Amino acid sequence: GQQVMQIPQYQHVQEGEDFTTYCNSSTTLSNIQWYKQRPGGHPVFLIQLVKSGEVKKQKRLTFQFGEAKKNSSLHITATQTTDVGTYFCAGGSGGGADGLTFGKGTHLIIQP
């Protein structure tokens, strides 16, 4: 079945540094979504990418979808303490199936 791998598993950064998490799928995706989950909380939808090579920005966050639609990345510029949490990518396979396959997430830890 479809597998979605995410690296790194943990990332420690100093406040103000940039952060990037990478997501790779074993199969071509119809779309990819990104979520943020705070400790003890639930996943919160951030964005969805659908088109090959698509790039979207939300303030300090930049999301990319690879040309082959098998990989994606999330980049945060100048991290702030409010960015702490786990960032998940989730891939959709399309073809009538509507469940998402989540990666294991990247835990972002920010040191002030």
Place this chain on the structure above:
Amino acid sequence: DTGVSQNPRHKITKRGQNVTFRCDPISEHNRLYWYRQTLGQGPEFLTYFQNEAQLEKSRLLSDRFSAERPKGSFSTLEIQRTEQGDSAMYLCASTVGQMSSGNTIYFGEGSWLTVV
């Protein structure tokens, strides 16, 4: 407050007992999803409904698991003869239309199950 309500928020049960979780989605959302999440892992898809119809079930959903959405509004997830491996957070999510169509997906706060 995401608008997706789940209860109970926490449940501790003895192995072999049955448990039921309820999810109330955002009222106009026709699609409702159940996921399971264990510590340190991402959510795993279990099943989803479009209105009252259950359209897809994961292989993770063994015979001991059953989900319903009888009137196309709230949904229940029942686990029969619970096992320790069922301990996890059970997440419900809802949206309008398909997850793949770009609509925002809203997750509930989850129901934590501990099987002892």
